[in-house]
Amino acid sequence: MHIPDGYLSPVFSLGSGVVTIPAWAVATHKVRDVLNRRTVPLMAIFSALSFTIMMFNVPVPGGTTAHGVGGTLIAIVLGPWAAMLCVSVALIIQALFFGDGGILAIFANCLNMGVILPFVGYYTYRVIAGRSPVLSTRRIWAAAIGSYVGITAAALAVGIELGLQPVLFQQNGHPLYSPYPLGVAIPAMLLSHAFGASLVEALITALGFAYIQKQHPALLTALREVVSGGDVPTGEAQALPLWRIFALAVPLALVLLFIAGLITGGGRLDHLFGADWSQVSWPDVGIMLLIVLGIAVVLLPLTWLLLPARLKRVGTFFMALAIFAPLGLIAPGFAFGEGSPEDVQQAFGYIPQGLRDLNGLWNAPLSGYTINADFFTAPNAPLWHAALGYEISGIIGILLLVLVVSGLMLLIRRLTGRGGGEAEVSGKPAQPREGAL
Amino acid sequence: MSLEAEADGGQVGGQVSRGQEVEPLTFSRRERRQLRRQLGWVEQTLAGVTEAIERAVFTEEHARRPGWLQGLDPRIKIGMFMVTVLAASLSHSLLVLLLLYGLLLLVARASLLPFDFFVRRVWLGIPFFAGVVILPSIFFTSGGPRLFELDLGPLHLGPTPASLLGAAVFVMRVGDAVSLAVLLILTTRWADLLKSLQILHVPQIFILLLSMTYRYIFLFLHTVNGFFEARKSRTVGFTSGGEQRAWIVTALVTLMNRSFQMSNEVYAAMCARGFTGTIRTYSDYRLRSGDVLALLGAALLAIGLFFLGRVLL
Incomplete structure (x- = not known):
């Protein structure tokens, strides 16, 4: 998702700083208010963690691997403002020292992955988690859905930014930068993430959250204890029974389908999905x-x-x-x-x-x-x-x-010769270990 | 799929005993695929970690060489980088971009960067990717006479001179921008690069954050390397994808927990050494006439390229 230099017009790349820089300024103040002098070491070490998480290859069903971003998990643990700083610092270091993502495009990349991703992810998590206890199963689902929505929103933002280039910057009808219009760039980014990277991210976030709940629950309350100075009700770990998951998911899916049908049918009940059901x-x-x-x-x-x-x-x-x-x-x-x-x-x-x-x-x-x-x-x-x-x-x-x-x-x-015969992984015949016997 | 079901075909491991013919260690195709699945992600992560460390070491090594760019003041270099990358990004003329690339090759030579490495690193990486991305847009173009036509059923495809030129400009521009970034990164030590960010009015706290982060990244990379090496050397037999993901998440959260503890310790250590929250840096950079001339040259070059692009179009 790292946009290299040359894909975006420099005007646009630097212009996205209009959103990113104030967001950083607000985040720095918010985090400093809460953490005071502790800001620097905590942020620095979690930025390094964020950088390292992006290096993890996760085995995916089907035999391939994918990268995670981990922005939502960090946002759940540290809060969205701190997560924003951490992921941004990691992205800046990737661009400045490792050549991953453009240098002019730093603002745009930080906007997508550093601002939009943790914020959308965190608030989706909060809305779904509600007032449930910190150790409840509902929060695992909330973390999974939050990270899914967060990274998909970031992909949508990348799609919009790339898709805006041919609209805004062209010469004699020829696009100067990324040539694909919104109608191509957005579906390409959205689909490739919604059915790929976002699923991996959701899986990793959910598993990570469950593991934190089980082994290090202090990570989920420690910062809030610092802030509120009091104790945070942790509650008990409770497994949601399978029937209840289905009881929640099936009506939700039906309602979503119904709404989608209403939208595509122009709001008429007998024309759901644009079909004439009275026939x-x-x-x-x-x-x-x-x-x-x-x-x-x-x-x-x-x-x-x-x-x-x-x-x-x-x-x-x-x-x-x-x-x-x-x-x-x-x-x-x-x-x-x-x-x-x-x-x-x-x-x-x-x-x-x-x-x-x-x-x-x-x-x-x-x-x-x-x-x-x-x-x-x-x-x-x-x-x-x-x-x-x-x-x-x-x-x-x-x-x-x-x-x-x-x-x-x-x-x-x-x-190819009977399938089982060739040995390439370890072609060398095992040496007889006579000396050992 | 169960492990037992996977381990039935082929022979794994020859029985070794004195005086007998030793059966070679053979794997069926399915087992080879299984093996790749067992260790592929571990090896990819290890390769990524190694590459990051290698790059950093390589950068430091080249930043210490007595080349032209290495001798310049880092603040001047940031300024030069900004004006030239802006000129390259704003340029829409292939000729100008090629001219700039030729100049960059000369500068790389003058800065004692290995020539093939500089070219390879730039052109095998991102611009190649950019070329693949741009490919469909060459063929799906409307208007203008086509050089040749491909008829795929209802689709009529073909490049026009304009679409070819547009694609070449796009790839060349990405190549120039990446070359510039590589030049800046390879000839400047990271500590200098960070300090020189001050001239861009980056707040002190950010610079401190960046420098501490950069330092801890290597600690974490080292730790992760240890995690994955340990996993690789202890993996015997086949495990399920679920187990692998569970392990990777355990590694991730363990790292996160360690980060928390480490941040406490680092903070205590900082306090013990008199950290009060205000950040002071010292800088003994002095501009020399060569630096100023270089910046002026870069600015003139950028302006020249900009107007040359306008004239040529």
Whole structure:
């Protein structure tokens, strides 16, 4: 996330100091008021810690590694103002002495990772944590969500800054600095973080917070004891039972979906997600749901039992996807990115030339994700017929994919010589240790 | 996945006994991938730590050489850096940027920096990355005649002279800015660099913070190096990703707890040595005529480059 020099216009880079420098000034005063002369050693050592945390490679599921920033965790322990100073100092040292991130871009980088990240992270944490005791499980969730939101907000800020460059600084229509407009830069930064770095950061923060609670709870209260001079109620560690997590998460997800639907549907209740729900015949949907459920009850346990241990989870997951896929048929309109040219014409009023040329290159046997038989595609057939066709074609598709992939794997293994033979990690034969015996 | 399930294929470790044919230590592909997963993140962190220490040592070493830039006053160097990097950032002409880069190579030579290192460090790092970032924008361009066209279904791609020039200017500008930063960093000792920040009106408390932080970074790097070396040398067999993450978090929080204790001790030590909260520094820098001439030269160069860019466009 470190922006190098040359990506931002120097006017913009130095101009972001208008926000960053006053923020530093306020932070210095706030921290000095609380800590007095202790400011310098504490801040210096935590800045060094922040620098070191950024060097940690965290193993991520899937075999790769990622870096954490740790800004939110430091903000939870030291408070947002102190965290702001610590992360900023670490960033300045990275730029000045290690050439990581531009020198002119210091203000912009400190704004993103030093100011926005700890502040958004910390206050999200505070809002979710509420008045719960310091040792409660709710605070772990609050730390995870806070750090996730914090680093995603920082990524959003980077996206906005990069995306503003072609808008603000261009010559004869040619961008002078980072060339991608807001519509490209923001989604690129947001998506790559929301599904990658932010998840890692949330995981590390949650695990770190839980460990602090368990082993060093003083870290969570010591500073506040300094400030308030009194004792801070720590409370008891209490595990949130799984059912309660689900009871919280499911309604929350539903409410979020509902709000998203209202926004995309223009605020009309019968047009959630932009679809006309009054066209749906609900008895048909009921029958379809019943049949889908019946199939799931039979097929899912069967898949689980039949598959080898290695594939159990993945295989059952894909099977569940295939079985529940027809739920999408309920929605009137078309699935995003899957529409046929007719759907596109209905929606936009015209067919792009390229789409018309490309379409019809290949007439698939399972075209439209269903089977070309009257039983499934007849215009008056009940909804569950279509659903069944959808499902069967989905399962066939997955089986085909598995066949193709495993065939390829087999071929590759044959070509590279049986797969298990080569020894490169430790190619040297073990020396017989005769002298030792 | 369970450890037992992972350890079934291939042969690990030959049985060693006197007089028998020794079976070579072989690993199946899956085990090799497992091994990489076991130690890859440890080794990457160790490599990062080592590189940071190495860079710092390297910098100090080069900052002590008797070159031209090393001999200049650090405050003057900061001023020179600021004016030239501003001129480079404001310039939109490829010719001017190339000219500046040529000058930078000469300055690097005069400052006794190893030539290949200077070029390699600059061009293999960030500008290469910048080149990858800029690549799509060369092809997705609108307007102007294209040099050649690629038809990918509905997409018509192709570079125009303007988009190529724009990309070259962008990469060259990043290259110049990074070269300037490397020149400044490699020829100035960090203590001097920090003190000279005073001319930019950076408050004393920040400079003290920066210098203390820089000092403790190496202590922490050393500690982290110890953590990871210990982990690496004691890892036998396969552990799950969950265990690895749990370990790394333990290391992180342990470091944080140590930071707290250390800050208490450092504060006590500072108090014992008479620290009262006011910060005093001494500086015995004196400007010489060579310094002033260098700054003037850099300023003239920056202004010249700026106007040359305007004329050439």
